[in-house]
Amino acid sequence: MSSERKLKSHDWFGKNDKMGFVHRSWLRNQGYPDDYFKGRPVIGICNTWSELTPCNGHLRDFAEVVKRGVIDAGGFPLEFPVTSLGETIMRPTTMLFRNLAAMDTEEIIRANPIDGVVLLTGCDKTTPSTLMGACSVDLPTIVVPGGPMLNGRFKGECLGSGSFNWMVKEKMLVENYTEADILEAEIGVARSAGHCMTMGTASTMACMVEALGLTLPGAAAIPAVDSRKKVMAQLSGRRIVEMVKEDMKLSKILTRQAFENSIVVNAGIGGSTNFILHLLAIAGRIGVDLKLEDFDDIGSKIPLLVNLKPSGKYLMEDFFYAGGLPVVIKELKKFLHNEAITVNGKTIGENNSLPVCYNQDVIATLDKPLQEHAGIAVLKGNLCEKGAVIKPSAATKQLMKHRGRAVVFETIEDYHVRIDNEELDIDENSVIVLKGVGPVGYPGMPEVGNVDLPEKLLRKGVRDMIRISDGRMSGTAAGTVVLHVAPESAIGGTLALVKDGDMIELDVEKRRLHLDVSEDELQKRRKEWVAPKLMATRGYVKIYIDHVQQANLGVDLDVLNSGSGSEVTRDLH
Ligand code: FES
Secondary structure, X not given: OOOOOOOOOHHHHOOOOHHHHHHHHHHHHHOOOHHHHOOOOEEEEEEOOOOOOHHHOOHHHHHHHHHXXXXXXXXXXXXXXXXXXXXXXXXXXXXXXXXXXXXXXXXXXXXXXXXXXXXXXXXXXXXXXXXXXXXXXXXXXXXXXXXXXXXXXXXXXXXXXXXXXXXXXXXXXXXOOOHHHHXXXXXXXXXXXXXXXXXXXXXXXXXXXXXXXXXXXXXXXXXXXXXXXXXXXXXXXXXXXHHHHHOOOHHHHOOHHHHHHHHHHHHHHOOOOHHHHHHHHHHHHHOOOOOHXXXXXXXXXXXXXXXXXXXXXXXXHHHHHHOOXXXXXXXXXXXXXXXXXXXXXXXHHHHOOOOOXXXXXXXXXXXXXXXXXXXXXXXXXXXXXOEEXXXXXXXXXXXXXXXXXXXXXXXXHHHHHHOOOOOOOOOOXXXXXXOOOOOOOOOOOOOOOOOOOOHHHHHOOOXXXXXXXXXXXXXXXXXXXXXXXXXXXXXXXXHHHOOOOOEEEEEOOOOEEEEOOXXXXXXXXXXXXXXXXXXXXXXXXXXXXXXXXXXXXXXXXXXXXXXXXXXXXXXXX
C-alpha cells in the first residue's frame, strides 16, 4: 500500500473480534487461503452476465479472466451478479429498469467489503446502469466492455444487428423477401457472442466509457470473440488493484472535462441519441453539472469521422481493424481536453498519441470528414419547452426544415391499429406525432420514436418522414426523428395538446420545433385536457412513476441523484 491508508475491506476482514471471525469464516468455505484476508485489495467483479441478456452471455468466462489479472496483481477477486437488462427480450422496455439496476449495483457495492470495482458490461443499459450505481459509491472503478459481435452476413452482404430490424417491413413489402430469407437473416445477423455491432447504443456506451477515461485504451471496439478482448480483461484486472492502491476513485476521473470529451467523441463517431440520457444521469450521480444544451454547444460543431451503420456503411469489426476509438480520439485532439486523466494513470492525450488509421473509408480524417457537423441538435419551441433532440447525421437533409400537417397517434397501440389503414389521411409531407411514450407515460420511455412509415407510402417509394415523440429511438435506427420531447405528453406537456391537422414547423438549423396553434387555443385545449390513467399502482413501477425525471434531466429517479459514498458505519450485529 502506498501509504498506510486503510482499505474499506479491512473493516470486515482485518479485525480480530467476533465480527472479523464471522466475515472471514463463512468466506473460507470457498477455500481461500489465509493471506487473502491479510490486506489484499478486494476487487468486486460486477457481472451483468445473464442468459436473458444474450449480448452479455460470454461475460461469465470474462469474469474468470479478470480474476486472473486481479490475482496477478495481488488482489482478492470476488464476483457478484447484478440486475442485467436484455434489450431485445425485456418488456415493456429496459429503460424502465435502468434505474433499478443502478440502485442494485450501488447498494451491493456499498454494502460489501469491496475496495475496487470492475464493471463487466455489454448490452445497452448494462453500461450506464452499473456506472450510475458505481458513481454513487465512488470507489476506484474500471470498465471492461464485453465487445461487439462479429459482422453480420446475409446474401453476401454485411448486415448490421438492430439496423436490419428496421428494414424487415420494407424488405418484405418492396424487395419481396420471403419468410425463409428473413429466417436466414435472423441467424446471419447474430453469428457470435457480443453486443450489437452497429454504432447502436451498446457500441456508443462502450465508446462513451473509453472517452470518459474509464477503460484501458482501445477497449471499446475489440470484438467479443477476439483474444485481445480477454487480454484487455486480464490487464484491467491487474490495473484495478493498482488503482485501489492509488485511491484513484471515479470522481478523480469523471470531471467536467471528461464529460465534455465524451460528448466530442460521441459526435465524431455518430453515436446514439440514448447517449444523452445516460450521460446526463451519470453526471447527476457523480455531481458534475451537465445540461442538455451542452450536447449541442459542445458536440454539434464536431465533424463526423466514423462511417458505421446506422448512419454509415461499416460495422464495429471494421472499426476495430481500422484502428478503433484511439484513432478517432487522436484525430479529434484539437477539440478535446487532452490532459484529462484516465484509469491507467495517463492522460487521454498520452494514451492516444500513436494510433494509426488502417482504413480511412471507415475512419475519416478531420480534413475530409464524412460530415462537417455531426453530434446532436437540441431543439426548443412551444412543442418542447424543456427540449427535444434530433440526430442530424441520421436524418434526411430535405426534411431538416419542414412545415407539415400533424397526424396524431395518442398511444403506440393507436399507431399500430391505424398506421397501415389505406384510408388514413397521411402523405409524405405529414408529420407523424406519437404521444404517450415518455418516461412516465409508457412507462419507461421505449425505443419507438422511429415508428415505421405507412405501407402505402413505402410502396410509393417514401423512405423518410418527420416523426415526433416523447420516446427514444434505438441507436441502430435512422431517420428524421425528433425524440425526448420534454415535458412529455403524459404529464401535460404541449405535445399532449396536438391534434390532427395542426401545422408543425421543424427548423433544425435554427433549433426550432413549433406548433403553429394560437396561445388562446392552446390554453383552451389545456383546460380540457384529461391526464391519462397511469399504468401502475404498486411496486417498483409505482416508485419509478412517482420519482422519474424528464428526458432533459436524464430520466434518473430524483431520489437517486448524487451519491452516498462508500462507507457503511453500522455492522450486522
Ligand atoms: Fe444488446 Fe443491441 S440488443 S446490444
